[in-house]
Amino acid sequence: MSNSRIYLSLSEQSGFEQEYISKALHNNWITSGGPNVDDFEAQLQNYYNEELFVTALNSGTAAIHLGLILLGVKKDDEVICQSMTFSASANPILYQGAIPIFVDSESDTWNICPENLEIAIKDRIKKGRKPKAIIAVHLYGNPYKVNEIHAIANRHNIPIIEDSAEALGSSYKKKKCGTFGSLGVLSFNGNKIITTSSGGAIISNSQEIKEKAIFFATQSKDLAVHYQHSEIGYNYRMSNICAGIGLGQMKILDENINKKRENHKFYKDIFDTIDEAELFEVLNDDYFSNYWLNTMLLETIEDRESLRLAFEKSNIESRPLWKPMHLQPIFEQYPYYGNKVAEDLFERGLCLPSGSNLSDEDKDRIKGVIINFFK
Numbered sequence: 001m002s003n004s005r006i007y008l009s010l011s012e013q014s015g016f017e018q019e020y021i022s023k024a025l026h027n028n029w030i031t032s033g034g035p036n037v038d039d040f041e042a043q044l045q046n047y048y049n050e051e052l053f054v055t056a057l058n059s060g061t062a063a064i065h066l067g068l069i070l071l072g073v074k075k076d077d078e079v080i081c082q083s084m085t086f087s088a089s090a091n092p093i094l095y096q097g098a099i100p101i102f103v104d105s106e107s108d109t110w111n112i113c114p115e116n117l118e119i120a121i122k123d124r125i126k127k128g129r130k131p132k133a134i135i136a137v138h139l140y141g142n143p144y145k146v147n148e149i150h151a152i153a154n155r156h157n158i159p160i161i162e163d164s165a166e167a168l169g170s171s172y173k174k175k176k177c178g179t180f181g182s183l184g185v186l187s188f189n190g191n192k193i194i195t196t197s198s199g200g201a202i203i204s205n206s207q208e209i210k211e212k213a214i215f216f217a218t219q220s221k222d223l224a225v226h227y228q229h230s231e232i233g234y235n236y237r238m239s240n241i242c243a244g245i246g247l248g249q250m251k252i253l254d255e256n257i258n259k260k261r262e263n264h265k266f267y268k269d270i271f272d273t274i275d276e277a278e279l280f281e282v283l284n285d286d287y288f289s290n291y292w293l294n295t296m297l298l299e300t301i302e303d304r305e306s307l308r309l310a311f312e313k314s315n316i317e318s319r320p321l322w323k324p325m326h327l328q329p330i331f332e333q334y335p336y337y338g339n340k341v342a343e344d345l346f347e348r349g350l351c352l353p354s355g356s357n358l359s360d361e362d363k364d365r366i367k368g369v370i371i372n373f374f375k
């Protein structure tokens with residue numbers, strides 16, 4: 001049996017990526033924007049199969065930043081953000097000079113907690129600081145409690161940026177993640193469901209928002225013969241070369257999601273026989289997860305670390321869950337509303353290898369470590 005490293009999540013190629021890149025090079029479309037970008041956006045729009053508009057950008061982080069700008073978030077405004085997430089969900093709040101307000105997770109979906117969200121909103125309003133936006137995340141591809149969270153946001157008339165960076169292919173009550181919020185965000189980073197090497201997108205419901213997003217993403221050029229700018233501009237548009245990779249990747253989008261879900265089945269079969277650990281599974285059939293990463297909980301932080309080291313010894317990568325933002329040195333000064341659910345998940349949780357490229361041999365090695373650890 002080979003002992004090559006098994007990574008958490010690596011993407012595969014369809015084999016068509018090269019063709020699209022070559023075409024871009026041949027036609028000398030080596031810039032941001034271009035025919036591949038237009039086609040990639042059109043295919044994504046078609047994938048969502050609704051009256052939605054997709055704007056391709058050069059990262060998911062840029063998409064969240066532009067999302068905040070499009071929603072009018074300015075210096076000293078407050079923005080609520082799920083604490084249990086990757087830092088890219090929260091950093092753009094600071095780029096705007098705005099103030100992040102962190103909200104805990106709940107234990108059903110590990111995502112933003114409806115009760116604490118409502119408490120946070122009411123408390124900020126009482127302080128005369130009504131939040132300008134909410135960033136909710138479908139962590140690890142698992143949908144958050146969409147109905148409850150959006151009902152609360154609607155009641156207070158606060159827009160939601162739906163961070164679907166990890167949730168391409170996931171859905172809630174048969175409606176795709178990324179389409180519920182005022183704006184949806186996707187990432188095409190190297191470890192996501194499909195990759196453009198680096199890339200992201202904003203999903204919105206109007207051509208006008210899309211045009212405004214492209215305007216900001218291409219240095220906010222006013223309509224003039226010369227270079228004229230009356231707003232801050234950004235260099236956030238997706239490159240035509242990267243979009244070529246994306247077009248190749250679109251051919252295996254469904255296949256990747258199926259493979260991810262097969263990985264989940266593989267882990268479920270193992271963990272069904274183990275009492276000391278719990279594999280994350282969606283609450284019920286309303287939730288359809290792409291299972292971007294499979295995650296599990298152990299009984300203690302010590303167990304979690306022992307299992308991680310056991311994997312490491314067999315050259316298999318596993319990692320603790322995202323460390324909550326309100327515990328991060330860069331964010332710990334900001335308000336937090338919660339009951340330490342995210343802390344507990346962080347201590348006891350582990351992400352398991354979940355790449356769409358896991359071979360049968362890889363799975364045998366992974367299974368061997370788990371069975372041996374719990375026996």
Ligand SMILES: *Cc1c(COP(=O)(O)O)cnc(C)c1O
Nearest residue numbers: 059060061086088089165187189
């Ligand atoms: C990957 C990711 C992002 C950022 O996407 P990039 O394309 O890497 O900038 C944002 N939010 C979450 C939850 C992510 O996992």
